[in-house]
Amino acid sequence: MKQHDLSYWEAMAERYFLAETTEKEEAQLRKFLCSSEAQDSRFDEIKATMSYLQVSRPKRNVSVRLPLKAIAVAACLFIAMFLGWYQYQQYNISSVRIAGEDTETDASVVMQKQMAEMFNPIDPNDR
Amino acid sequence: MKRIVSIILILLGVCIDVHAQKGLAIQSAFDELAVKKNVTEVVMGAGRLKKFHLSFFHSLEIKNPSANEQQRIEALLQTDAEQAILHKEYAGHKLYELPERKGMHYYIFYRCSGQSLTLIYIEGKANLKQIESQFLKREK
Numbered sequence: 001m002k003q004h005d006l007s008y009w010e011a012m013a014e015r016y017f018l019a020e021t022t023e024k025e026e027a028q029l030r031k032f033l034c035s036s037e038a039q040d041s042r043f044d045e046i047k048a049t050m051s052y053l054q055v056s057r058p059k060r061n062v063s064v065r066l067p068l069k070a071i072a073v074a075a076c077l078f079i080a081m082f083l084g085w086y087q088y089q090q091y092n093i094s095s096v097r098i099a100g101e102d103t104e105t106d107a108s109v110v111m112q113k114q115m116a117e118m119f120n121p122i123d124p125n126d127r
Numbered sequence: 128m129k130r131i132v133s134i135i136l137i138l139l140g141v142c143i144d145v146h147a148q149k150g151l152a153i154q155s156a157f158d159e160l161a162v163k164k165n166v167t168e169v170v171m172g173a174g175r176l177k178k179f180h181l182s183f184f185h186s187l188e189i190k191n192p193s194a195n196e197q198q199r200i201e202a203l204l205q206t207d208a209e210q211a212i213l214h215k216e217y218a219g220h221k222l223y224e225l226p227e228r229k230g231m232h233y234y235i236f237y238r239c240s241g242q243s244l245t246l247i248y249i250e251g252k253a254n255l256k257q258i259e260s261q262f263l264k265r266e267k
C-alpha cells in the first residue's frame with residue numbers, strides 16, 4: 001500500500017461519512033485503520049462506525065457460498081454413484097436382443113455357439 | 128471450488144471413456160443394424176465372462192444378410208483392419224487382433240456363410256490360443 005500521511009486518511013474518513021468514497025478506497029481505509037498508524041484518536045469515530053457496519057452487515061457471501069459448495073459436493077457424489085451403477089451394469093450385462101427387443105434366451109449359450117462357429121469351417125449345407 | 132469442478136470433469140471423462148469399442152468403425156454396424164428384424168445382438172459383461180478370461184463380448188448375427196448389409200460391414204471391418212496387428216482370413220472367416228493395451232487383448236471376428244453373417248467384438252486378458260482352445264473344446 002502507498003504511504004500517505006495522516007491528513008490523507010483523515011480526509012478520506014470525512015469523505016467516507018459523506019458517502020463519497022469508492023469501494024476500493026474503503027478497503028484501503030479499512031486496512032489503514034488496522035495498522036499501528038491509526039492509533040490516533042482522530043480515527044476513533046471512523047473505526048467504531050466501520051467495525052459496527054462490518055459486524056452488523058448480513059453475511060451474504062457465507063450463506064451463498066455454503067449451498068454452492070454443498071451442491072458441488074452433491075453433484076460429485078451423484079456422478080460417482082452414477083458411475084458405480086453404470087460400471088456395475090456393464091459388468092453384469094448379459095442380454096440377447098432380437099430386432100432390438102430383449103429376449104429370455106441365455107446369452108452364454110448363444111455366445112458359445114457363435115464363438116465355436118468362428119473356429120470351425122463353414123458347413124457346406126449352410127452356404 | 129476449482130478442485131470440485133476438476134473432480135466433476137474427471138468423473139465425466141471416466142464416464143465417457145468406459146464405452147467399449149470406442150474408436151472402432153464397427154461400432155456403427157452395431158448401432159445401425161442391431162434394431163433390424165433379422166438381427167440378433169448379444170452383449171455380455173465381465174461378470175458373465177470370468178471363466179473365459181474375457182471382459183466384454185458383443186455380437187451381431189444377421190440371418191439372410193442383404194448384399195448391402197454385407198458390404199457395409201465388410202467396409203467397416205476394412206477400416207478397423209488397418210490398425211490390426213494380426214489378420215487371419217480363411218473361407219468366409221476373418222479375424223483381427225487389435226493392439227494390446229494395459230494387458231488387454233481386443234479381437235474382431237467375422238463369419239459369413241451366405242445364410243448368416245456374424246460379427247463379434249471381444250476384449251479380455253485371454254490370448255487367441257486360449258480363446259480358440261476354450262471354444263473349440265466346448266463344442267466337442
